[in-house]
Amino acid sequence: MTKSNGASPPRPQLEIDGVSLDFGGVRALSNVHFNVYPGTIQAIIGPNGAGKTSLLNCISGLYRPQHGAIRFEGRNIVGMAPHHIARLGIARSFQNIELFRHMTVLDNLMLGRHIHMRSGILSGGIYWGRAQREEIAHREVVERVIDLLEIQSIRKKVVGALPYGLQKRVELGRALAMSPRLLLLDEPMAGMNSEEKEDMARFILDVNEEWGATIVLIEHDMGVVMDISDRVAVLEFGQLIADGTPDEVRSDPKVIDAYLGREHAIRQER
Amino acid sequence: MQSGTFHTSYASDMALRPYWIQRLRIVIVLIALLIFPWFADRYWLNLANTIAIAAIGAIGLNILVGYTGQISIGHGGFLAVGAYTAGLMAVRLDMPMWITIPVASCFTALVGAFFGLPSVRLKGLYLAIATLAAQEIIIWLLTHGKLLGIGESLSLPRAANNLFGMPLADLGNNDFVFYWITVGCLILTVIFVSNLFRSRTGRAFVAIRDQDIAAQVIGVDLFRYKLLAFAASSFFAGLAGALTAHYRGIISWERFTIDTSILYLAMIIIGGLGSVSGSIYGAAFMTLLPALLSNLARAVSGFVPDINAYLPYIQQGAFGLAIILFLIFEPEGIVKMWRNVKDYFRLWPFSY
Structure with missing residues (x-):
């Protein structure tokens, strides 16, 4: 739950700086704050409705947060049109496949x-x-x-x-x-069997290592997240409750309460 | 032994017609198009010209509705813009057709882009109503066109029908000469639009139709490309309208009402949405159906003397029936039926 200023690699590629997003009276994100460093794999985890996808939508310009800034390579991209953000080098995939089906x-x-x-x-x-x-x-x-x-x-x-x-x-x-220089993946492994998940994890690592793309990943499979990501941010009810290496996050009591604890308990029962 | 067609370069892999049999078919069609006018009488030449012009307009509408997914019921209005622009240039400014037709097409593209502005905010039925407004505004301007000085109809001077100073009347009868112009324009339209949809801009249009949010996120500027689709679509509507004006020599607004818009929508639905060849099939079908019915009526008028009085109703009924039957039995249109036939013979005599 430490905010690493200067300790880690020099300059963050993506800065989520105090982002808040409201839908009418519902607060989807409140004052979310973390950095993504070049060449890393950053996971975002959290229970359903925690605001993970909303955050990705803010980054890719589909939603416009009311407060805060999102800086990509030093440039504030809040308020830019999605196609403009794409041209800066940010690509993404969607939770429910959004391909061009007839092509x-x-x-x-x-x-x-x-x-x-x-x-x-x-x-x-x-x-x-x-x-x-x-x-x-x-x-x-x-x-x-x-x-x-x-x-x-x-x-x-x-x-x-x-x-x-x-x-x-x-x-x-x-x-x-x-x-892309930054790749946002929204649950790339949802609904896959373990073999397909392994393939997908391999592709993500390949892309990260060989093509040098920074990756921001939303995923529910804790095994995969802990294995492949360099840093993990945890959201709950629109708030950032932890941000650190997989080991730090895993042992964070708040995270265990909010998310992992329940998940692990269910795992154990199976 | 070669067991299939193997491409050794990306260029051949990306060809429009990668197989020799497809190329052969095109050569046969082209030869038929070349031979046809020498044997056809004026009645059939007139039908062929009507089909070619309608096909250009239908391809234009298909760019917008079939490929880009933006419903428009203002196509009749855009045809009118093309026809009247060409007509007024010919009447007022004594311009020849080889100037009026390109200018009218480009002007219609601009008008289309203007009336496409609501598409930035509206989708589906709401956009359809907005384009209906375009249709009604254009027709209102024409019928109340005191400022344009248009009466009930507009007659074009025969002298306007010349190509680079050569009067068309010297080359043969009107239907015969216009056959080469309309079919030539249709072939150019087909080539242009087919190429468009295997390159960047056309793909972006289809992306907007299939998934507009994903299209934005991969960098397609929705605003720009929707307007571009309206402009491209209207360009061909303008071309079809301008050709009609010069071919018929007389234009009146009644030719471009909402009925025409719906007729064109029916053409692309029956022919096949999102298909260039489907637009041509649809245009041919919708032109030949009434002609066929009136020929039938003439043939049976000996037995049923009153049939000519009922003919307009029969034609309208057949029109509606055709649309309903296609929507029920082959919603993907004639182009799908033709594909089924080809698939059948590809595997014949085996069933799968």
Whole structure:
């Protein structure tokens, strides 16, 4: 529950600075405060309704917090439009898969390259020449993502027809295709079996290590969270009740009361 | 032995028609289009021109409704903007069609983008009502168009129908000459729109249709792309309207009422939403159905002398019936039926 100022790596990549969010009279987030450092995996945990997804929505610009600042690489992004924030290098996946269902896997991933491409409506319609060269150049990037996530065999399949686990993977792929510097993952392993979870954890670690992306992760599987994350922030009823390394958080009595205790008790019963 | 089509470059993998049989089919269609006017009489040429113009308009509407998911019932109004812009330029400014048609299309694109502004805040049915307002405003302006000096109808000077100074009348009869213009415009439209939807802008349109929140988060500027979709859609509406004006030589607002908007919506629903070829099938279907019925009526008028009096009602009824039958039995339209046929023959004689 220590706020590490200066002790850890020099400059935080993402600063959540006193963020409060109200929906009418309901307070979803109140004065949330923590930092995410470059190249780390930061987990956010907490019971249902704690405000985890609301926080991600604030970061990606879908919600606008009433108070506080969110700084990405030193720049306040509160009030920026979502597409503008995406261009800064922040990508995300959603809790309930939000893919473009009627498009192929390739088209979904190519949409991830949208911010890096230039061709407009005219060069797109004429196609041969500039637009085609651009398509090919970015297809190569997309193929690297396809290789990393091992989805070669489904690249021409329509996304809506794929099984759930693969859709989750494609959604991660679409975010990766953006070549983000910060990747927000909202329950990437929800509803998966243990084998699929292992795969997903491997992909997340690969992305973090090989591509150097900072990762903010919401996850309910404590085993996974404790294994792969560098730091863990704990939310309860919109308030930050702990922020530290997995070991620090695990032994924090407030956290055990609020969340882990109950979870562990249920585990033990099984 | 080769067991399939294997692509060795991204360019060939991304081709519009990657298989030789698809290319062969296109060549056959193109040859048929080239031969047709030399054998067809003026009645069939007129039908072909009507279909080609309607197909351009339907492709335009499909960009907006089928691909971008923004419902519009103002398409008739946008056709009117194209037709009247071209018409007024020809009448007042003595401009030839090769200037009026492109200018009218671009102007309609601007008008469409303007009336697309509500789409930034409105979705679905609410947007549909907002575009209905566009339809009614445009028609109101035309019927109360004292400031434009338009009467009940507008006649275009024959002299306006020239290409780069060469009068069309010198090249053959009106239907024959316009066949090359309308079909040429349709082919260019098909190529442009097909390319659009395999590149960045078109993909962004489809992303907005499928999941607008995810589209924003991956960096698609909703405001910009929705307006762009309205502009692109209206551009082709304007093109279709301007072609109609020059082809018919006379335009009146009655051709562009809400009935027309609904007719175009029916075309893309029956043809296939989000499909370029479906727009053409739908346009052909909706044009040929009434023609077929009146031919039938003429054929049986010997036995049923009153049939001509009932013909308009029969045509309207058939129109409604066709929409209902398609919605029930093949909501994905003619393009899906055609795909089913192709799939059947791909595996024939085995059932799966």
